[in-house]
Amino acid sequence: MNDSLDPTKTAPTAKDWILAIAPYVPGKSSTDDGRKVSKLSSNENPFGTPESARQAFRAAADTLERYPDAAAIELRTALAAHYGIDAARIIYGTGSDEVLHLAAGAFAGPGDEIIFVRYGFSVYPIATRRVGATPVVAPDKDYATDVDAILACVTEKTRVVFIANPNNPTGTYSSREEIARLHAGLPKDVLLVVDQAYTEYLDEQDDDGALALAETAPNVLVTRTFSKIFGLASARVGWGYASAEVIDAMHRIRAPFAFSIGASDAAVAALADHDFVAHSRDHNREWRQRFAEEIAALGNRGLRAVPSKANFILVLFEGEVSAETAYKGLMDAGYIVRWLPGQELPHGLRITIGTADEMTGLIAALKRIVGA
Numbered sequence: 001m002n003d004s005l006d007p008t009k010t011a012p013t014a015k016d017w018i019l020a021i022a023p024y025v026p027g028k029s030s031t032d033d034g035r036k037v038s039k040l041s042s043n044e045n046p047f048g049t050p051e052s053a054r055q056a057f058r059a060a061a062d063t064l065e066r067y068p069d070a071a072a073i074e075l076r077t078a079l080a081a082h083y084g085i086d087a088a089r090i091i092y093g094t095g096s097d098e099v100l101h102l103a104a105g106a107f108a109g110p111g112d113e114i115i116f117v118r119y120g121f122s123v124y125p126i127a128t129r130r131v132g133a134t135p136v137v138a139p140d141k142d143y144a145t146d147v148d149a150i151l152a153c154v155t156e157k158t159r160v161v162f163i164a165n166p167n168n169p170t171g172t173y174s175s176r177e178e179i180a181r182l183h184a185g186l187p188k189d190v191l192l193v194v195d196q197a198y199t200e201y202l203d204e205q206d207d208d209g210a211l212a213l214a215e216t217a218p219n220v221l222v223t224r225t226f227s228k229i230f231g232l233a234s235a236r237v238g239w240g241y242a243s244a245e246v247i248d249a250m251h252r253i254r255a256p257f258a259f260s261i262g263a264s265d266a267a268v269a270a271l272a273d274h275d276f277v278a279h280s281r282d283h284n285r286e287w288r289q290r291f292a293e294e295i296a297a298l299g300n301r302g303l304r305a306v307p308s309k310a311n312f313i314l315v316l317f318e319g320e321v322s323a324e325t326a327y328k329g330l331m332d333a334g335y336i337v338r339w340l341p342g343q344e345l346p347h348g349l350r351i352t353i354g355t356a357d358e359m360t361g362l363i364a365a366l367k368r369i370v371g372a
């Protein structure tokens with residue numbers, strides 16, 4: 001036996017920075033007593049998956065014994081053609097979550113800092129701590145991203161800035177000018193990650209310009225996902241676009257086979273399904289607007305909707321009825337929404353825009369609960 005072994009150590013010890021991670025809390029999909037309810041807690045597409053994508057996924061059942069293409073050529077070719085970008089500079093991952101982890105892993109480590117906003121996406125602190133880097137939280141501006149506050153957090157140790165645009169869980173949006181100003185204010189060796197998980201829900205004139213920036217700037221990574229408007233959350237297909245150098249570094253640490261052949265085929269089919277995407281966007285725009293108006297009408301009960309450009313609205317409860325009470329009441333009425341005490345939002349419910357029936361029922365239930 002080796003003398004240097006310490007007999008008092010009886011089990012493997014996780015790294016301090018790993019134990020500092022608060023585990024991700026997913027949206028619930030059933031009530032505590034197991035009743036079937038409308039799930040409006042995870043920003044999924046209420047219309048499900050495009051039929052074209054389901055067919056593609058089924059057809060792939062015939063090749064389940066095969067490894068998928070590690071280079072994801074079909075997916076990259078389809079994305080490049082669809083968005084007019086360079087296929088060689090597309091990274092992909094098991095959901096865009098993996099792409100976010102790759103960004104942190106390739107560019108930051110112990111002693112480095114990663115900046116994100118207060119009320120930012122809950123994966124950012126996990127991706128930061130996982131690699132031993134230090135999270136730096138920039139204050140918000142009434143729940144929205146504050147570019148000046150982010151820039152004020154930059155130090156010599158800053159390696160990565162994560163922002164989601166629109167942001168989750170707030171739904172707030174930073175304009176093209178703000179993104180350009182943020183990028184211009186960052187040192188050239190800081191990677192700016194613009195997480196565009198909800199970008200397809202924006203109106204056309206609201207393009208934040210990040211994809212165009214990633215085309216030319218050496219330090220901008222844009223991430224996208226098939227989990228939201230494309231209705232493929234279970235397929236776990238995400239991707240990113242950046243300079244050849246950034247992409248090269250990320251490729252070195254990614255899992256060799258990110259997603260199944262069926263998932264990739266389904267993603268390619270969904271990408272081509274313009275009608276499904278357009279219908280989803282139009283429905284979302286209409287009901288997001290109507291829902292925001294309904295919440296505004298409940299202002300006298302202390303409710304407030306944070307302005308959203310995504311497929312959900314963060315509703316703040318600043319009156320007599322608490323968010324927790326409303327959360328439980330909505331659950332009893334058959335609607336699961338996201339209550340966010342773990343993200344410093346004990347007074348907020350993030351509610352995904354559902355079908356017309358779901359929204360009508362949810363609004364009626366909410367009015368009952370707050371006594372309107």
Ligand SMILES: *Cc1c(COP(=O)(O)O)cnc(C)c1O
Nearest residue numbers: 095096097121164168197225227
């Ligand atoms: C949903 C979401 C993602 C997407 O995650 P996937 O791993 O692609 O399913 C990424 N970023 C934000 C801000 C999100 O809300």
